[in-house]
Amino acid sequence: MAPTQDALYRRIDLELSWSERELPERDRTKHVHRLHPYLGKFIPQLVEALLARHVPRGRVLDPFAGSGTTLVQALESGLDACGADVAAFNCLLMRVKTREYNPFVLESELRDACSRLEAFDGVRPEGDVPRFVRDWYAPRAAAELVFFRDVVSDYDHADVLRVVLARAARSARRTTHFDLDFPRTPQRTPYWCHKHRRECRPVAEARRFLRRYSLDTLRRIREFSRVRARGRRADVLHGDARELDFGGRFDGVVTSPPYPGLIDYHEQHRYAYELLGLEEWRELELGKGTSRAGLAAYIEGIAAVLANVRGSLRRGAPVVIVINDRRDLYPEILERAGLRLEERYRRHVNRRTGRRSGEFFEDVLVAR
């Protein structure tokens, strides 16, 4: 007998509901998954389990690929992958995570850039420093970031250095330690820190972050190169998933779409766009706003992406969507996209990051 809708909605999948002890943070952020902070990613172990269940071989597509969790895990699980995202920084990050490297060349370039930074006197004419950088960084930190930015293009692995630069730029901002995600105004004076329970000072320099993250990046890329399957590749496409041609046929989709009003995916990496001069396509980002018109645009937009994706799937290939659909928008979205919900299970999400703790569930929708 076919399961009722209610049964489809209520099943909690204990196999996908890990506790902190079963799945500690260092495992959730293993190797390249922690090359750069990204708010709103799913965990690699979830992708691993979903691939094993629904797309055990072939080529997987993620039209909302974000920081590239699906792509990285696909490479580890022995699949080819393609990921698309509308945000340029996310695409840069995904390319850096999934590319294959000559580790000797990479190490020598990272070390060379760091030793040039060591020799830099930390002073830069004010006119060389963009406005955003002047506002959000102490003068020395600003000068070091701009110096590093200007040397990266001398190297073959410039994109790896750009990700190191962005990560250091995030850490070196004049913010409080407890508001790193979306700080509104620069913090220029010492402050009472809720996180460390003492008085803290805004960061004065960027050099130590650049050095530390260069070495950490090298270590993480090496670690990933030891576990990724031989001969598998990941393609990264920058664009609007409603219109992109994903190239070829896929054996399944594993994705987590944006959700209305939750995260601004361009804004969370504002410092990277400002420093690296990346192109911004904010108006194409789905999930902005929760007004009636905003929700209608969201339904239409996600349905258009899924309809577009359908055209690139092999016959019968599953579309696996991870979402906390508290507004119950997905039945309509799937119908509009011409997909049929086959299975729906719920997992308990253990969120022990920062101040966003508490009970949280998300659903896995399997449609065809």
Ligand SMILES: C[S@@+](CC[C@H](N)C(=O)[O-])C[C@H]1O[C@@H](n2cnc3c(N)ncnc32)[C@H](O)[C@@H]1O
């Ligand atoms: C929930 S996040 C995906 C996170 C990803 N699963 C991970 O683990 O990193 C949703 C992503 O959809 C992207 N996005 C929003 N609108 C888009 C569009 N029109 N086309 C392609 N990507 C879009 C956002 O930039 C964001 O990175």
